[in-house]
Amino acid sequence: MATIYEVSKLAGVSLATVSRVMNNNTPVREATRLKVLAAMEELGYRPNSIAQSLASNRSNSIGILVSELYGPFYGAMISSIEAEFRAAGKHVIIAAGHSEESTEQDGIEFLINRSCDALILHVEAVSDDYLIKLSQSDTPIVLINRQIPAIQSQCISLNNKLGGYLASRLLLEKGHRQLAYISGPLWKTDAKERYRGHQLALQEYGLQPDERLFFEGDFHESGGSDGVAQFLQQGLHFTGLICGNDEMASGAMTEARECGLDIPGDLSIVGYDNVMLSHYTYPKLSTIDYPIAAMGQMAARWVLKHIYQQDKLDVQLVFEPKVIERDSCISLAPTLG
Known part of the structure; x- marks a missing residue:
């Protein structure tokens, strides 16, 4: 089985550079990245995820807790989050809270115990105080559709x-x-x-x-x-x-x-x-x-920016709704006096 040392030798780069390419958490020149990937493919090298986690102190997985798993609203949100993380080489673990306080708390504990690097939460039943306390723990959180002044910089919300x-x-x-x-x-x-x-x-x-x-x-x-x-x-x-x-x-x-x-x-x-x-x-x-899909994308970018040091990403925290007028409403004819 090929080793990281053989990859670095074939690609003509340092072990640190190979590690940066595998973890995708530090910018690497595109030409260098392609050389490393080509060497990995030629040697049939597959990174050991456990070893990667131990070396970087990251699991490269993010927990997502949503109210429900069905329906177009939550589907759009989860899909946009997953797509953003997949493009960055990260993975998601998803749980449902069903708008019940105990179930939401159980879901959060489940995700924390899976060593997620951060949590994206769409929660409705747990209190603001609970979330403020949670934000002070070792696992960073970002909230969707929730506005809490004490942790405003971690809230993606709609007016x-x-x-x-x-x-x-x-x-x-x-x-x-x-x-x-x-x-x-x-x-x-x-x-x-x-x-x-x-x-x-x-x-x-x-x-x-x-x-x-x-x-x-x-x-x-x-x-x-x-x-x-x-x-x-x-x-x-x-x-x-x-x-x-x-x-x-x-x-x-x-x-x-x-x-x-x-x-x-x-x-x-x-x-x-x-x-x-x-x-x-x-x-x-x-x-x-x-714009729940865009809000989910911003929550993912918040994590990439603040947890994985992708500093160049812009993150929008507050979204504004807008009218989409179609065919289900009409103007009333003025009443004659």
Whole structure:
């Protein structure tokens, strides 16, 4: 079996240079890197990952904890993180927290015990105090969709209050005044902030929220369909509906059509996230763009920059939502006096 010494001899470089190429943690001239890789291939040399870890004190693996493993939202996030690390020669270990405090803590402990060099966390149930304390441990962390002032430099976040405001303003600008709202679980910060944005938009137009036209959903398709069913069973009139995410908006659209409503003729609907399914609903869903893939990429770059010393990488911490207008909402005809 070939050794690192034989690789360095064939490539005509030092052992340190071979090590830098294998660990991919220090810049090496491209011509030199190619010589080392060619020598490794010619000799059939495969680096011993355990030996590499002992030599560099790094496992070259990063732990990712997300709320769920299914659905387009989390799929886009995980894919972008993994792709960024794969390009840098790193590997990921993934666990799910299921938005439960004990499960999130168990997942974090599992990843730490796997000697991950850093953790990327999309967590909702553990407290800010827990995460602040965790940030002081030996394993660095970076948070997605969480804003904690005490560790702000480790948070990749979206302005969800602005997103909620933009979603409601889209319908208000089109003349809608009877607005219904289906939120995610309000114990979740992002759901609460989006609803606050909705309230701010109503206030700007001199309107008060109608409690009868509010439904607390679950961020799943069933939450959207249940909300619309409740509104219609109560005989409530509304021309516009804002949903806390695209999945609930999809359920709402299905329920509305099954109840005989035309979209957008009878009911205009706006979602939130801009996940892939928003392109394939009928009609295509107007929504708020949540750049979760870019945020996942930035979390990976944060780790590469701060843990693996890839200093030239730029990292964006705060993202702004934007309106994506499609076919699910229309302007109301002005009422004749």
